[in-house]
Amino acid sequence: MTAEEVLKKIKLIELKSKRRLNSSFLGEYNSLFKGVGMTFSELRPYQFGDDVRKIDWNKTAHFHEPLVKIFEEEREMTSILLIDVSGSMNFGTRKQFKNETAAEISAILAFSAIKNNDKVGLILFSDKIEAFIPPKKGNAQVIHIIKTILDIKSINKSANLNLCIDFLLKTIKRKASIFLISDFDIGDYEKKLCILSKKHQVTGIRIYDRVELNFPDIGWAHLKDLETGDLKWVNTSNKSIREQYSKEYKKLLLQTKNVFTKCGSGFINIATDQDYIKELFNYFKERH
Incomplete structure (x- = not known):
């Protein structure tokens, strides 16, 4: 996006977020985070x-x-947004791309933190730390966070969550509320996540596109791996190929949720065309 497009998108996200932040949502957000001591x-x-x-x-x-x-x-909390900006997040077939949904959810969470007089910070990661914004208060901080997310160019890299967790543990010493936003196609991270969850309050937010659940029959397709750049011809009309893909993807979904549950962390699935405000509200209410 050009600088003008980024500023326009920031304004739209800001207006959309503030419009949807009602007292009920903020009340549930506030009740979830009881303070650090x-x-x-x-x-x-x-x-x-x-x-x-x-x-x-x-x-x-x-x-x-x-x-x-x-x-x-102690009521004041610190919220940290950990956002996966690897290549697989630059995908979408419905309302918008996964990274755009991640940006909007981040804005909602950041504005909620500010309304609650909490600090909020940001870590963007792929196979390295792409950006870090130390936690602060104020609307200017939220705008800075949104702009940083939108400014990140498409990155054809894989995601290294273990590296990101190590960075967070070294950087954020005081107990914080961690929102980890990704599609979780990121290898083995269970051990590090459990360590993180013992020190901080962790919520995983998995962003997915509905076509990833059931691959459509569109004949021979030239598919590109968004993280490696590799191209491959696939016959999507082959029913067994589609069924195998769907089976493996649903297996990954279940494994991801089980890992977060095992580590004592919260977890939400949100589709790119889904009402994420409703999903977040229900999650906060259930956790409370």
């Missing part, structure tokens, strides 16, 4: 029903009356 607030006299473990015995001895420590939850 407890901070000391004040001392007050012991009251019937208080947990005796909260009594500050030093202060109690000093003031000659039982005093308890009151703690408040």
Whole structure:
């Protein structure tokens, strides 16, 4: 896209996101993320029903009356968007490409974080880290994130999620809410994902195009691997080829969901032509 097209797309995504962020959605988003810990607030006299473990015995001895420590939850969170920008994300046959859906979902999540007075950051990855925006607050941060996503040119590379997780663990020390957006055609990453999930709250958002579920019968087709650039002729009229493709793809879907479940992380499937606001809302509500 040209600079003018990028700015136009940013404006459209911004308007669309703000228009669809209603109080119900923000309420569910807020309820999902409970904060990262407890901070000391004040001392007050012991009251019937208080947990005796909260009594500050030093202060109690000093003031000659039982005093308890009151703690408040740390509400401010940090959200990190991890987005796969490898070649397979540059595909779509319905409403839009997978990477465009990823950009819109990222905008919704980023604006939700800002509305919740949280920080939001971005990591774009393929077989390396393509871009990193440290977490900050404010609408300008969201616009910067959207522009960075849209500015990334089509990358004919595979995705290395393990490398991305290593980078995140070294960079983001405090507990954060991680949204990992990809089509998850990215090899073995279970071990690293489980390590990440122990430290952070992780949600996988898998973007797919419906034609990937059931390959259409269009005769002989010259297909290109978007990650390697390899070309290959395939007879899509061959029923056994289509069935084998569908079987392998659905197997990959199940494996991906099982990996996230095993690691204690959340997971959502979203099609490029699907109402992603509804899917996100239902997910937040269910997790809460």
